[in-house]
Amino acid sequence: MSYVKALKCRECGQEYEKTAKYVCEFCFGPLEAAYDYDKIKKDISREKIASRSLNIWRYRELLPVEGEKYNTLQEGYTPLIRADRLGAKLGLKNLYVKNDCANPTHSFKDRVVAVASTRALELGFDTLACASTGNLANAVAAYGARAGLKRYVFIPSDLEKGKIIGALVYDPNLIAVNGKKASFLAGGQFPFPIVQPGAGFTAVTISFKEFGVKLEFTPVIMPNGNIHLTVAPEVSTLDFADALTISGFTVPALSTRKAETEFELRDGQSFIIAGLIDNRVTDIWNKVPGLGDIPILGAFFKSKSIQKSNSELMVLCTVHRISPNTEAPAGPKNPQPYMDKDRFDGTKSGKPGEK
Numbered sequence: 001m002s003y004v005k006a007l008k009c010r011e012c013g014q015e016y017e018k019t020a021k022y023v024c025e026f027c028f029g030p031l032e033a034a035y036d037y038d039k040i041k042k043d044i045s046r047e048k049i050a051s052r053s054l055n056i057w058r059y060r061e062l063l064p065v066e067g068e069k070y071n072t073l074q075e076g077y078t079p080l081i082r083a084d085r086l087g088a089k090l091g092l093k094n095l096y097v098k099n100d101c102a103n104p105t106h107s108f109k110d111r112v113v114a115v116a117s118t119r120a121l122e123l124g125f126d127t128l129a130c131a132s133t134g135n136l137a138n139a140v141a142a143y144g145a146r147a148g149l150k151r152y153v154f155i156p157s158d159l160e161k162g163k164i165i166g167a168l169v170y171d172p173n174l175i176a177v178n179g180k181k182a183s184f185l186a187g188g189q190f191p192f193p194i195v196q197p198g199a200g201f202t203a204v205t206i207s208f209k210e211f212g213v214k215l216e217f218t219p220v221i222m223p224n225g226n227i228h229l230t231v232a233p234e235v236s237t238l239d240f241a242d243a244l245t246i247s248g249f250t251v252p253a254l255s256t257r258k259a260e261t262e263f264e265l266r267d268g269q270s271f272i273i274a275g276l277i278d279n280r281v282t283d284i285w286n287k288v289p290g291l292g293d294i295p296i297l298g299a300f301f302k303s304k305s306i307q308k309s310n311s312e313l314m315v316l317c318t319v320h321r322i323s324p325n326t327e328a329p330a331g332p333k334n335p336q337p338y339m340d341k342d343r344f345d346g347t348k349s350g351k352p353g354e355k
Contacts, residue, residue: 002066003043008034012205018066020123027194027205033064056111063115071117071147073104105142105166107135117143126150131177134163141170156180179220179228187212190238192251211236211254215315226264227319233273234258235313257313267321274314281308 006015011029022031044061052058056076060068080096087095100108113136117128128144129152130136137153144151151172155164159176167174189208213235220228235257242253263271287293288301 003036003040003061004033004064004066005036006034007031020125027207035062056114065115065118066122069118069121070114071121071143072114073110073142073146075103075110075114078102105135105138107139109135109139110143113139113143117147117149120149121147127152130154133159134166137164137172138166138170141167141172144172145170179218181216181218183214183216185210185212185214187214187236190252209254211238213313217317219319221321222264225321226266227321228262228264229271229319230260230262231271231273231315231317232258232260233313233315265319268318270316270318272314272316274312277310277312279310281306 002018004018007018007021008015008031009024009027009029010032012024012027014024014026015034016024016031023029024031040061049058053074054077055072055074056063057070057072058077060070078098078100079102081099083095083097086097087093100106103110113128120128127150128140128147130140131154132140133155137155141151141153151170152175153167153172154175154177157176157178164174187210189210191206191208193204194207195204214233216232216234218230222228236254238252239255240250240252244251244253257277259273259275261273265271284305284307286303286305287298291301292298294301
């Protein structure tokens, strides 16, 4: 029996059916489970919870699953340990620490993955996957093996071996990822409205769009030691000439120039990307209210100005491969004095040693 009524957007409140959906189609906000608390109140009690097994499924009415077939390794119900000394230091008489190391893969992530994998089975999925550097990888590998699902775990290529062993025990498909996208933005964000029709009303939410000079690049270290780069520069400006007016809001258009390329360099080599040119001519008209509208004579009360702009984006980068170093960096050197005190202080003729 399910106590989940629908999936509900945390931002705008839009509701959806209980399918494999995680983001709102109107405002891109996250979706959460909306529970029927009146129904839960009738069916749950302290006595009923206390009579069940000592794991998270004793709270099944408050979990977003449909049936009673759970993918479990007896996670949850981990002990509370009294921390007297820490409590005394913090001035707390009753301080307890939750020891989630007692979970099957020694992490609180077991709680989340147990529920997620159970719901995945109910929806008919055959694969569990995650990107992780440790705890989540272990939980996904373990619970995927328990359910007989395919398991894919993406990890950084330079991750310590000790963090991988816990996942390898359950024989997942382990994929080491070399390279991660990085980005740079010199500009800002402008707000624009999103109209969301509802039952008997229309809601308007505000979202934000980036503009300015943006650079995204993904470096990958090749087996021969070279550095492979995927680079995507972009320049965008607000264009009020093509602006729209929605529900009283003026939404400017974006004028964008962008490029994307790939190349391979050695350590210390440089590259240049140019050619993102922006030529603009803007006419600005001014007139005296009333007088400027008079036929023929109104031309004497009007003025026109033209603004021309010509800009070009050029990206110059030098790549370096930096190896991890456990040694502490050297401290700053003491500054050197500008003048030698023995040579210049107290001299009259400028010759060394003369007073």
